[in-house]
Amino acid sequence: MKHLTIKTQAVVLNGTNEDRINYLRTQKWIPYPMANKILTKLEDLRDYPAVDRMPNVLIIGNTNNGKTALINRFYKKNAPYIRETEYNNIIVPVLLVQAPPEPDERSFYNKILDILNAPIINSEKPDNKRRRIISLLKQLEVKLLIIDEIHHVLAGTPTKQRVFLNVLKYLSNELKISIVCAGIQEAFNVIQSDAQLANRFDTMFLEQWKYNEAFHQLLVNYEALLPLRNPSFLTENSIASKIIAMSDGLIGEINTILIRCAELAIKSGVEKINHKILDSIDYVSPENRKKLLRNRNI
Known part of the structure; x- marks a missing residue:
């Protein structure tokens, strides 16, 4: 589990699934x-x-x-x-x-x-x-x-x-x-x-995040805090581009997506974030939320 920080490794090794999910939900600061x-x-x-x-x-x-x-x-x-x-x-x-x-x-x-x-x-x-x-x-x-x-x-x-x-x-x-x-x-x-x-x-x-080196570094830093047993390789092109598209480049949305994905990965036993996990979470992008709101107002 070299992809994780020492503290996150300890949570994975010593904690229950509930402990890991609670750790996942605690607010963390990721510098950029x-x-x-x-x-x-x-x-x-x-x-x-x-x-x-x-x-x-x-x-x-x-x-x-x-x-x-x-x-x-x-x-x-x-x-x-x-x-x-x-x-x-x-x-x-x-x-x-x-x-x-x-x-x-x-x-x-x-x-x-x-x-x-x-x-x-x-x-x-x-x-x-x-x-x-x-x-x-x-x-x-x-x-x-x-x-x-x-x-x-x-x-x-x-x-x-x-x-x-x-x-x-x-x-x-x-x-x-x-x-x-x-x-x-x-x-x-x-x-x-x-x-x-x-x-x-x-x-x-x-500014909203763009698909660039800074975004890749953000994903590397974030993955190190996700208490998953297996590496997700979030910087892999198809995964990273999917996350940026789903989130509209908003860091709060990126945070929501990764937390929900990691929770599902823990509960399902997959222990990593992949395309199937990304497609399975209960999440609507900001742009689609706006569209739904506009349609309801018609």
Whole structure:
């Protein structure tokens, strides 16, 4: 079982089928070039010295193409900790918050307060909430604010959108911290709608996967984590091309396909992923799901 990592080998040798399936379903991080590039950029922003005009980043990618997994990976590596001093201060180097369903200033502040386990006072005016949040973030030494699902801003009226974007500018200016926004393609329109924000944000794209060397390396890395007794040779041309076609090049879909295939390979005793397994899993590609939805709406 040289095709597996040492940890995965141990699961195969010592675990039951149920153990292997549970291991298979646990979330795993598989590095790849663009993710590493973005993570390096986020580290750079976290460590950036305070200046009047802080640099920011917008991460764009299609649904189910790894944005949230990447952000959560970075957040876990920069989780809050206690600085062991006389006062044992809590330090929050990175604050991760999801944009509210629509661009509402009060809801956004409440989300931040909730994450920080700070009291939420419903009668408190937005200006007071903002001042309290700024004071808290300074006290906690927040260096980077990450806002996921920023495209939710488009659900509001133009006036609400402008107010929400002004809040982001204000927080960045007052705290002298960088802001990272992440979302689908429409998120680009959110940032571009404000000339000042557009000039402050660099855009990084999580492209859909293509059939190339990077994709082959991803499959090699992934296969090493699949607790199957036999090698599947996922990089073999017909297998790899089938996976890329089924998934529409989305890493979340690739993950779903390989987990379902590996589960079936374990339960059936085949112990590897082949064409028959790929054809047998309960799976509908994103493109076919869209077609089914369109047909139902006719």
